[in-house]
Amino acid sequence: MKLNHPLHNRRGFTLVEMLVAILLMSVGVIATLSMVSTAMNANSHANRLTTKTSLAQQILEDLLSQQELTVPATNVVYDLNLNASTNDLSAEGAGTYHAVYTTIQSSSSMIRIDVEVTSVPDDRRPFRSTAYRCSE
Numbered sequence: 192m193k194l195n196h197p198l199h200n201r202r203g204f205t206l207v208e209m210l211v212a213i214l215l216m217s218v219g220v221i222a223t224l225s226m227v228s229t230a231m232n233a234n235s236h237a238n239r240l241t242t243k244t245s246l247a248q249q250i251l252e253d254l255l256s257q258q259e260l261t262v263p264a265t266n267v268v269y270d271l272n273l274n275a276s277t278n279d280l281s282a283e284g285a286g287t288y289h290a291v292y293t294t295i296q297s298s299s300s301m302i303r304i305d306v307e308v309t310s311v312p313d314d315r316r317p318f319r320s321t322a323y324r325c326s327e
Contacts, residue, residue: 242285243308243318246271250290250306251322260324262302264294270311287311302326 204212254260269290270299290308297303302324311319 207308216325225315239286239310239314240316240318243288243310245319246288246290247318247320248307250292250308251304251320254292254294254304254306255322255324260294260302260304260326262294262326264292267292297323300326 269292271288271290287310288308289311290306292304292306295303295305304322304324306320306322307317308320
């Protein structure tokens with residue numbers, strides 16, 4: 192006589208199959224979270240670099256538009272807080288930046304203007320820009 196147990200006829204996942212599925216799913220989720228974290232860091236770095244570039248360009252344009260440019264001017268400092276609502280350079284969440292410019296008479300008729308912009312606290316990646324202007 193053959194006994195037909197109800198447990199032998201059931202189909203489904205075994206415990207080992209379930210553990211393998213959970214392991215594979217965990218690897219996929221961890222890889223996705225790692226990619227998101229890397230993308231967020233890269234986006235933050237790109238945002239700071241864009242802000243530094245814009246600030247350096249603005250300072251260079253301001254200096255180039257001056258009628259009288261002091262030469263030599265060494266390490267003239269700007270502290271730019273872009274979060275302050277009282278400052279005309281307000282951009283919420285943009286941070287605080289430190290800009291230094293130097294003017295040098297590079298030849299008898301040319302003035303060299305160097306601008307360096309860093310974020311505060313110092314991120315050790317300053318942005319440097321240079322422009323030239325004919326002296327009068």
